[in-house]
Amino acid sequence: MINFSLKEFVDENIQNFDPQNPQDIIKAEKLLKAESKLNNKFTINEIEEFLEYIKNNKQHFDRILNLPIIKSICRDIYPESLNIKPVFENISESEIEEFREFFTPYLKEFISVSIRYNKWQHLINFYNFYFQFFSMESLDFLKIQLHDKNRLIIEGIKKDINFSLFKKNYPFSFDKKFYLLQSSINDLEFDDDIFTISNSYGKNHDISIDKKMIFGEIFMAAFHFNASNLFTRIIIKRNRKTAKEWINQKKGILNNLAHDLAHFFVKDENAGYIVLLSIIIFCFYFLSFFFVVSINRKAYIFYSVINIVALYVSNRKLKYHYSLFNPENSIHTMGKVSAILLNTIIINFVLLLIVGLGLICFID
Secondary structure, rough: OOHHHHHHHHHHHOOOOOOOOOHHHHHHHHHHHHHHHHOOOOOOHHHHHHHHHHHHHHOHHHHHOOOOOOHHHOOOOOOOOOOOOOOOOOHHHHHHHHHHHHHHHHHHHHHHHHOOOOHHHHHHHHHHHHHOOOHHHHHHHHHHHHHHHHHHHHHHHHHHOHHHHHHHOHHHHEEEEEEHHHHHHHHHOOOOOOHHHHHHOOOOOOHHHHHHHHHHHHHHOOOOOOOOOHHHHHHHHHHHHHHHHHHHHOOHHHHHHHHHHHHHHHOOOHHHHHHHHHHHHHHHHHHHHHHHHHHOOHHHHHHOOOOHHHHHHHHHHOOOOOHHOOOOOOOHHHHHHOOOOHHHHHHHHOOOHHHHHHHHHOOO
């Protein structure tokens, strides 16, 4: 692939550079090789490929290469602003058609990077705004990559792994934009894949909490695949209804509290804060027992019974969310314990009136 940053460097340093002028070509060669020796900015191979390109190609696509997004991709710089529709002013269809094949290796690299980092919205925008720049080769390449991702989901569903590990290995499976991209390209192309993914649940309703969480996330995301096939549409809608039923099973104040605590304590970016908060929670929880002991033995027994009940309720509410925690991550382990204790403390707060009445009854 041609390194187009060389063209920019030449234009900046040679006034009115004309690729058709042999003298300008000689100047460019000397300039680039001198820069290579001084700063190692360009390799000799890059320089030779660039000079060969400008010597042998009458069409240098200057107008196309002035488009910011195309320019970034050709310079191996990943474009970030892909949400603005471009204006192809003074760029003819024949020029784009000629550029298309030349652009293919650059576009394939952009597609690879986007998929590697789950930049599905970027691919959607590029496909919608720059569709005419896709050659058959680059479009087929994109389709193959998406089929491969779908196969990974199908294979992953068959494995006996928890929610946390599944999300880590297949994050795209929970992303609605991943499915939206496929229907934007060609829903019939990916219909079999989406049908297989959506039908993986089958008729087995006796599944683990982990599987319910995995299927639920996939079903909610896959709903954004706009299928024209009637049977696929039916199964996608049915699955979304099933996913909502699972979510509704976990509604309520205590379940919402458990959900929020679990999701807070699995955020790795809060690691330092989680450690500090965990220490405070541990101290507060266990010091509460010393305080009750200082009152009398009967109060301690009553408080212990209340805590056993609260711990049971807390553990039961958080059990659905245990899969979010990675057992191999020490911060997650600490977070899991902290979430249970904090949930217990909050439930205990509701029972404080009962505890208070109990203290009044048992204190001599």
